[in-house]
Amino acid sequence: MAFIFKIIDNEDIESVIPLVEKLNSYKISYEILKKRFYEMIAQKNYECAVIYDGNKLIGVSGLWFCTRHYSGRSVEPDHVYIDEAYRNKGLGRQFFNWIYDYAKERGYEAVELNTYVSNAQSHKFYFNEGFKILGFHFFKKL
Secondary structure, eight states: OOEEEEEOOGGGGGGGHHHHHHHOTTOOOHHHHHHHHHHHHHTSSEEEEEEEETTEEEEEEEEEEEEETTTEEEEEEEEEEEOGGGTTSSHHHHHHHHHHHHHHHTTOOEEOOOOOTTOHHHHHHHHHTTOOOOOOOOOOOO
């Protein structure tokens, strides 16, 4: 199978929302997600990587680009989701290799991310990818 990995055009951003909704444990409405995605694009440090199987959108990962004092220029994959029918076939590794190459080509030197505590399957994947736990992600709604 030949999958297509690419950065989605900003005008097509709404096409990723159905996949993100499946990951969305907070049950945020489609309309709020739509509004937030357009705000994220407007910030100019966000891009959205996708996977297509032919014309079918099967995977998504937001990419946040920044510079941090401890890691230098880094990219943060966010809201990573691959359609359940395509899991456990090496596609996640292919996707992340594509992300690593894309980030390196742009001059980035590190990848960091957050994952839900309850998502044990993702923890195993990220450990296998060489990620280390550096701390805790704290959240407070204002």
